[in-house]
Amino acid sequence: MSDEAPTPPPARSRLRRAGGVPAQLATALRTPARTAQPLFAQAPKAWQRLLPHAVVGIFVVTLLPVTITVLTDDYGAAGGWAGALGVAQTVPLLLALTRPLPAWLLVLGADVLGALLLTRADEVGGHAWPWPPMTLIGYLVLMACLGLRESVRTLVGVWLATGAVSLVLALFRPAGTTDTSALLFVLSGTVLALTGALRGLGDARQRIAEQEVISEAERSRRTLLEERARIARELHDVVAHHMSVITVQADSAPYRIAGMPEPVREEFAAIAASARESLGEMRRLLTVLRGDGTNGGGEGTALAPQPGIGRLQQLVEATVRAGQPVELSLAAGAVGVAPPAVDLSAYRIVQEALANVVRHAPGATTRVAVTADEDEVLVLVVNGPARDAVVEVESSGTGHGLVGMRERVRLTGGTLDTGPLPDGGFRVAARLPLGDGAGDGPTGPVVPDAAKNTDEEGS
Structure with missing residues (x-):
């Protein structure tokens, strides 16, 4: 009988096998164990681990020239400022894969600075302000990265901070512009809620799988204890009974057989002593197999x-x-x-x-x-x-x-x-x-x- 319960498979492997594609997605959405890990670092397949890098890279490569072009052509911003704002508002998205909170601070600061600079742009009237369309898209991508990584408390704080910044910027709104503060507030809250729910689903499925592993281990341990008890009963019925008979016969032989020589008496006494010692060891073994030492019964024997x-x-x-x-x-x-x-x-x-x-x-x-x-x-x-x-x-x-x-x-x-x-x-x-x-x-x-x-x- 082996004393070791069967080792259950890791919870993540059980999760992948049990739920197919949804389970794999839930595993991919798990929050990485270390903050420096990128999104989907625990995904089971290589292409899933590379997917966030590809998506964010596409957004950065697309948004950077579009931001510079829109700020220059539509808003009439200076080319130097437009280029600097385009870099500051899009490149930090790459940092969001591993450290979304620092990336959010960088992007939010760049967006606020851009909104203030656009108040002096020549052609800001008739356009969206304080969040132009390309700024909205980049900010929502950042919100998705945050939602998949951070806690609910952090997400709520980010969302409220976004609304507070929008309210403050509304005080400097240029005439004739389209206010996009409420739009960003609603869209960012929606993205944060959806991605946070997906991450929570992954956490919940992981906890369920881990609990199943714990339950399976407990069942295995209970089966092992039942097997111990069964072996203890069999040892008691088979071995202990015969050893007791040997002890009684050896002790009673000098009284049952008259005229027994002294060496023979000593031999029977040695047999009885050995049998009693074996019975003592058998009782200690049965106590351990039955688990009596953990229940208060036979404590002295179990601790011998x-x-x-x-x-x-x-x-x-x-x-x-x-x-x-x-x-x-x-x-x-x-x-x-x-x-x-x-x-x-x-x-x-x-x-x-x-x-x-x-x-x-x-x-x-x-x-x-x-x-x-x-x-x-x-x-x-x-x-x-x-x-x-x-x-x-x-x-x-x-x-x-x-x-x-x-x-x-x-x-x-x-x-x-x-x-x-x-x-x-x-x-x-x-x-x-x-x-x-x-x-x-x-x-x-x-x-x-x-x-x-x-x-x-x-x-």
């Missing part, structure tokens, strides 16, 4: 520390009581220096190696050595050949134990070397680093570690 290098002596003593000769060499600096993941992995590797010796080479002399320095922990388990008079306790192993060892070592960034020896024995050597990455593995009662250990110890 995992075994580590410091408990290897107890593990070896239990193995010796079971009749397996084991020698332990534990360096003094090896206890308490390793991160929790390395500490737990070292213990589990020795545990699995000793279990394999008991299964496949019962009675063989076994040596366990654990050393540590500033960089790594070295674990070495070497056993000789099984005694000739002893038959293997189990010969149907699946090899899951070695796979579990390799997985533990891989999670801590170390290396594992296993293989037979020339004299018929077997060697397990693991190097577990103590540097960066060594603590990224499971710490505390983590489900994958516990579940994996259950599989391994049954291999």
